[in-house]
Amino acid sequence: MIKLLIQRADRLGDVLFSLPIIDQLKALPYPIQIDYLVSPAGEALVAHHPDIHTHHVYTPTNRASLTQTIRNEGYDIYLCLWNHPHLLALGKAAKIPMRIGHSNHTWWTNSYLTHPVPTRWDNLITHMIEHNTKLLIPLGLPPVCKPAVLPIPKNNPWPTATQKVALFTQTGGSNIPFPPSTIEAFIHYMNRQAPNAKIVLLGHDPESPFLATKGPNIINAINQTSLETLMAWIAYCDTYIGPDTGPTHLASYYNKPTVFFSPLKINPPGTFGSLSNRQVIIRQDTDYSKLRLTPSDYPHYLNYLTGEYLYNAYQRLQALPGVADTDIRDQHGYATLRILYFPFPGDPSHYTAYDAVGFPVFTAASNWPALFRQLVTHNISILHGNVPRVIGKLLQWYMGIVKKIVQPIIFRYPLPKTPQDVLKNYRDARA
Template sequence: MYKFVNKKTAVVVFIVDILGSLAFFLLYALMPWRLRRRGKVPSDPKSILVIRADYIGDVILALPAIEALKKKYPDAKITFLTSAKAKDLLTGNPFIDNTLAYDPPWFFKRPLKLAILEYALIFKQIRGNGFSLALDLRGDMRNIFFLTFLTGIPYRISFASSGGWYLLTKVLKYPPGLHEAQYHMEVVKAAGAIDTGINPPRIFISPGEEAFVQEFLKSNGLNRNEPLIAFHPGARKKLKQWPLENYAALGRTLRDDYKAHIAITGSADEAGLAKDLSNMIGAGAFSCAGKFPSLKHLAAFYKSCALYVGCSTGPTHLASAVGAPTVVICGPESVERWAPLGENSVLVKKEVPCRPCVGREDVCLFPESNCLKILTLDDVLQAVRTQLSRLNITPQPQ
């Protein structure tokens, strides 16, 4: 089963699969001993490569599966190949022995020359590690071909949901309707891991990162007796962003009713957006976009907040993973597939027939009933008040 929304892409992959299958049937006819690996897993793999080389939220949702894999093979060296932005999230994780950073040009646009140089480097690194088993958690034919097959890893497990079943030694059926973390778990289960349920991912924050945040709070004069609430208004795709004026109205209400400080987070590229929102809220709001040295410092900051509010994006998963009470403003994404795993998350959404987005989260085909524009201030404020009341944070006398 292909998971493509675009029918043209599915047709192209189907044709490639037919040609690839014919080529590999010929290969197996000439080298039949290769068939011995089909459907099998090494009984005691010494070195395992796990691939999820794309976005921050995806990597966070892969962490429970990595933990299950390490518990199955405690003596194996587990290497996580991930994107450069997500790599620092993995430092200090006792279930990961090594990390490789790579931004595949099929996910992250690159000039051709740079893409070739970077691929040559990662190819050499993978070959040099002598992996006996590779798990591609995404089920992407390009990952499978370039990062596991061409690099000569003998056992390769993944879904064939984007084609390339013949490149794998163990092919998994792609069951629709699962949470993304469960898809990851299905892959490691096929490698022998025990599915103990999808537990919240864990980010291992160091004392130094905690100390940095405490100094940051002190230097900004934040009163620990007044609630600190983080807003993250940005997203990789603009269609997933709740209108900025709604965030501003929400921030002013929380400042006036709860005497809350509003911290607006974002990457350095989102500093302008964060500054605009800070100005729209006025007193009590400040931008800290781009001010944290790493994602783990940002995680430590979220951990210190009374509440986090944001859309379905990487920092939302990060805040949830460190236990921050979270309000998720759900947009065009599949809520069932991408909801944060933290126990303190409240999802705010309006049911629309086009979710998950039939426009692939790029263009809204139904602007008159846009899933985020019809989410009102009162809808989100009600969820925020619910979370604050659970923390015994109540409105203050005017």
């Protein structure tokens, strides 16, 4: 029996993105015991997982005793998904013979790993699940982008309703939740347009602005759910609405029709998106002059996000058919990559095929200050077309060195007629 320890001692959503590894490991031709190392935030998720033998909980204060406990377990393989310095060093300190993790091309990181795996973090349309399952290559398993198989809770908490809508009202801190005024206005729209629907408000926040929210179609479950009951509300709903956060990825694994709110420029759907085969992505990141936002930016950045806007997104979702996995990933790509196009003589000034799929293309300005503004305002990830070599290098330098964000890639040929070709070229260039 091979004993393997998977480490993702971070937020709930990060642990969720690691779970597809378990399904992949079942393909190994020999028996394997799967254990987990998590933070307190992820403990409830792994504690009752049917394929996890046991789990350990990391806190900053128990590192020494935890290292000894793990050493005594006699693990054969350490799968380090998060290169936190303490957790990266733990596998070596616990004398685990095979230690696999993401290489960042530094001697310090790689000295703790026996099998560092090169990772292209600059590929904005490689999903986090793909990054995680890529660490299985040393075990002879291919990377995948598939949702994990989660057990469905036995108890259905929903009352009878024509539409059952689960709405998550907060995030774990790495993203922006829906503005409270948007949720309140959305509820009013649902009261008028779908009076027989039920909406459950979900979240854990003692200062939530929705603690006192009531109504004939409202079930207020804020601060009233364990992880198991949260999973039940989501597993048995008809539609899920939420920001980029852990419970939204639960809905993704249950393949729930989802309105996915992904506002932050630095957290793209290509990396963190829902895998539901019916989804509407709310993301307007191409018209604001900052890359990294503070709470003071939110009212201006999100001024488009009214209750009516959210209700219309919900209505569009109801009419959508299910799509194939490749179409989901294309949708993520269109919502992630942004093109700054330098036209060749005679090129058209409109991009009809790209507009049709919501793939933003902007025509490059003719002066330096305007070009720099375009990079940041439009969140540019591709410089395409007749890009002068010096200008291209300077624009890459500006985003990578000055703004400390992924440098845009350069394609020096005309814009393809088919948007999917841009996605393919991008994937190939950053494979």
